[in-house]
Amino acid sequence: MDQQARLDAIHRLKSVAGHVNGIVRMLEDDRYCIDVIKQIQAAQTALARVSEGILDAHLRTCVTTAIQGAETAERERVLTEITEVFRHTARP
Amino acid sequence: MDQQARLDAIHRLKSVAGHVNGIVRMLEDDRYCIDVIKQIQAAQTALARVSEGILDAHLRTCVTTAIQGAETAERERVLTEITEVFRHTARP
Amino acid sequence: MDQQARLDAIHRLKSVAGHVNGIVRMLEDDRYCIDVIKQIQAAQTALARVSEGILDAHLRTCVTTAIQGAETAERERVLTEITEVFRHTARP
Amino acid sequence: MDQQARLDAIHRLKSVAGHVNGIVRMLEDDRYCIDVIKQIQAAQTALARVSEGILDAHLRTCVTTAIQGAETAERERVLTEITEVFRHTARP
Numbered sequence: 186m187d188q189q190a191r192l193d194a195i196h197r198l199k200s201v202a203g204h205v206n207g208i209v210r211m212l213e214d215d216r217y218c219i220d221v222i223k224q225i226q227a228a229q230t231a232l233a234r235v236s237e238g239i240l241d242a243h244l245r246t247c248v249t250t251a252i253q254g255a256e257t258a259e260r261e262r263v264l265t266e267i268t269e270v271f272r273h274t275a276r277p
Numbered sequence: 278m279d280q281q282a283r284l285d286a287i288h289r290l291k292s293v294a295g296h297v298n299g300i301v302r303m304l305e306d307d308r309y310c311i312d313v314i315k316q317i318q319a320a321q322t323a324l325a326r327v328s329e330g331i332l333d334a335h336l337r338t339c340v341t342t343a344i345q346g347a348e349t350a351e352r353e354r355v356l357t358e359i360t361e362v363f364r365h366t367a368r369p
Numbered sequence: 370m371d372q373q374a375r376l377d378a379i380h381r382l383k384s385v386a387g388h389v390n391g392i393v394r395m396l397e398d399d400r401y402c403i404d405v406i407k408q409i410q411a412a413q414t415a416l417a418r419v420s421e422g423i424l425d426a427h428l429r430t431c432v433t434t435a436i437q438g439a440e441t442a443e444r445e446r447v448l449t450e451i452t453e454v455f456r457h458t459a460r461p
Numbered sequence: 462m463d464q465q466a467r468l469d470a471i472h473r474l475k476s477v478a479g480h481v482n483g484i485v486r487m488l489e490d491d492r493y494c495i496d497v498i499k500q501i502q503a504a505q506t507a508l509a510r511v512s513e514g515i516l517d518a519h520l521r522t523c524v525t526t527a528i529q530g531a532e533t534a535e536r537e538r539v540l541t542e543i544t545e546v547f548r549h550t551a552r553p
Contacts, residue, residue: 186310194313198301205294205324212287218278218335219358221286225328226365229321232297233551236317241544243310249536252528260525266311267543268517273318274551275509325459333452341444344436352433359451360425367417367458370494378497379488386481389508393474402462402519403542405470409512410549413505416481420501427494450495457502 190242197235204228240270282334289327296320332362374426381419388412417458424454466518473511480504516546
């Protein structure tokens with residue numbers, strides 16, 4: 186992953202951690218359940234955005250290098266990983 | 278929401294915040310992208326579990342009270358909120 | 370579920386079945402993979418909309434009746450079912 | 462996409478279409494809402510499996526060819542498409 190994508194992911198994840206701590210405070214203040222659930226859903230969406238940025242960077246670096254490389258097994262490995270990430274995400 | 282469900286949700290969310298901070302460290306250590314994505318997916322699943330616990334508690338308290346109550350508008354409101362939570366969750 | 374919600378769900382599901390058969394034809398015509406995947410995702414979203422409509426109707430009929438009724442076990446059952454539907458939907 | 466993956470996707474999609482028509486009959490027979498929703502969720506999961514198979518085949522054919530090819534714009538295009546498919550799938 187390139188440096189910019191890495192820093193961007195770190196920045197977003199720190200923001201998610203702060204958001205989650207904010208949701209803890211909502212619960213401590215006994216805020217309305219549905220408002221809490223909506224904030225949790227927003228945090229889940231923010232995490233999905235981080236994964237997406239990392240996947241995009243991964244495709245443009247490691248995956249591209251592996252596919253342009255000579256090693257069949259390595260090529261196979263990186264492609265299988267992408268499918269697995271997709272599988273985990275896609276199951277409703 | 279009852280006290281036990283609230284404390285359980287707080288406990289789980291603090292654990293998610295710790296997990297997310299751990300993922301920040303993975304990125305700082307330049308760990309493999311796919312391993313980072315898998316951890317992010319695990320954090321998303323953990324958040325889904327928290328929402329589920331809160332929804333369950335909400336159904337057994339606020340929603341039950343509203344539905345047993347005399348106010349049609351209030352009954353309507355709590356049911357619409359459940360459908361909205363489901364809608365946000367269900368859209369692939 | 371009331372009659373209107375049931376007819377609406379039937380109508381939408383028949384449309385999804387037609388959509389899915391259309392995707393079969395896309396594959397038979399050897400259309401571009403990503404276009405096929407986008408259509409499959411649209412069909413998944415359409416199915417989520419049907420579930421949502423059915424859940425909404427279910428909340429306003431069976432669930433409301435059970436919660437207003439005298440049977441604790443029945444009340445427990447319908448609420449647990451809602452949480453289970455949410456769990457299945459929410460897991461990323 | 463290779464022939465085998467294409468035939469497999471066609472086979473699975475025909476099965477999903479049959480499943481969805483079966484759910485229509487459940488509604489016509491006025492079956493219990495939650496049972497209907499569970500079947501719809503199963504159909505959504507089956508569709509996710511089809512997308513996954515197509516994506517896997519796409520990565521091993523079109524995407525591999527594009528990345529090994531000389532055209533930067535084409536490489537860029539196929540990678541962006543993968544990220545977009547993931548984005549659409551991942552949003553909770």
